[in-house]
Amino acid sequence: MKIINLIENTEGKSGCIYAHGLSFYVETAHHKLLVDLGPSADTLKNAKKLGIDLSAVDTVILSHGHYDHSGGIIPFSEINPKAAIYMQSLAAGDYYADDGENAEGERFRYIGIDKNIVSLPGIRMITGNHVIDDELELFTIKNRTHELPFTNKRLLVKTPDGFIRDDFAHEHFLVVSSEGKKILISGCAHNGILSIMDAYRTKYGSAPDAVISGFHLMKKTDYREDQLKEIREIAKELTAYPTKFFTCHCTGVPAYEAMKEIMGDSLEYVHSGDEVIL
Numbered sequence: 001m002k003i004i005n006l007i008e009n010t011e012g013k014s015g016c017i018y019a020h021g022l023s024f025y026v027e028t029a030h031h032k033l034l035v036d037l038g039p040s041a042d043t044l045k046n047a048k049k050l051g052i053d054l055s056a057v058d059t060v061i062l063s064h065g066h067y068d069h070s071g072g073i074i075p076f077s078e079i080n081p082k083a084a085i086y087m088q089s090l091a092a093g094d095y096y097a098d099d100g101e102n103a104e105g106e107r108f109r110y111i112g113i114d115k116n117i118v119s120l121p122g123i124r125m126i127t128g129n130h131v132i133d134d135e136l137e138l139f140t141i142k143n144r145t146h147e148l149p150f151t152n153k154r155l156l157v158k159t160p161d162g163f164i165r166d167d168f169a170h171e172h173f174l175v176v177s178s179e180g181k182k183i184l185i186s187g188c189a190h191n192g193i194l195s196i197m198d199a200y201r202t203k204y205g206s207a208p209d210a211v212i213s214g215f216h217l218m219k220k221t222d223y224r225e226d227q228l229k230e231i232r233e234i235a236k237e238l239t240a241y242p243t244k245f246f247t248c249h250c251t252g253v254p255a256y257e258a259m260k261e262i263m264g265d266s267l268e269y270v271h272s273g274d275e276v277i278l
Helices: 042-049 073-079 115-119 150-154 193-204 225-238 253-266
Strands: 002-007 023-027 032-035 059-061 084-088 095-098 108-110 123-126 136-139 155-159 162-165 173-178 181-185 210-212 244-247 267-269
Touching: 002 042, 042 073, 059 136, 073 115, 115 123, 136 193, 150 155, 173 193, 181 193, 193 225, 225 253, 244 253, 253 267
Parallel strands: 032 059, 059 084, 084 123, 181 210, 210 244, 244 267
Antiparallel strands: 002 023, 023 032, 095 108, 095 155, 136 173, 155 162, 173 181
16 A cells, blocks of 8 residues: 655655645555645646656545645546546535634635536535445544534634534545555544544444544644643543554644654654655
8 A cells, every 4th residue: 555645734755845735645456546635736746746647546535625625626637537536515515714803804714615626527426424445435423522623613614694613514534444454544634533533433343553634733823721731632542542643734733743742653744745654
């Protein structure tokens, strides 16, 4: 199995663009797939730099309905119109971020996908859990076991009656079964990595061998002490799993460093262009 990051927030492999967003290339015995496609066509440029032929990709998984994971989908479809693109039907919703009363532009900023994506010929709209084949399976969360991470409070859905808190029903998680291992891949873990791990354990009866996911703990301002405490508590709970965790993107480097102090070798950061070594 081969897993390579195509774009992420931090500088990694020389010559690879780094930007706020996420994309992974995964190669198994039977598939060449992408999990998310980053914020723009820069993802495709990195793939070329890394020697990855995107025209050979057969499957794309859009983890949830945000622009920084979907911006490269339309440029990708122009070079590869045959790949199946799986997304939750709710991922086409109207998702916004509340940038606060002192925002430089509009307070409520659209962060959803380009709506033209839903008209692409490869789109496969699904609702809830979905088995693709023996190697690839998608699952969702119906009942969270933990509160949403504090960083999700500013993320909203626009409805006819106004803005409401996003419940992240548009997010799903990929399980890759290959070479005797089970790998759980998430985009941002908006539902909370602890709830996702609990849902995985309930569904599969064990823990995954590895998890690749952002944890959505990033802030543009300094953390309050209660927020740092929440981050540390998440890390402590994750140490109970016999799982290797690889994180990136929306976790943020300061949150990663706080978690790393607790999790040690069971947690690694994946930078733009890095290969994940299982």
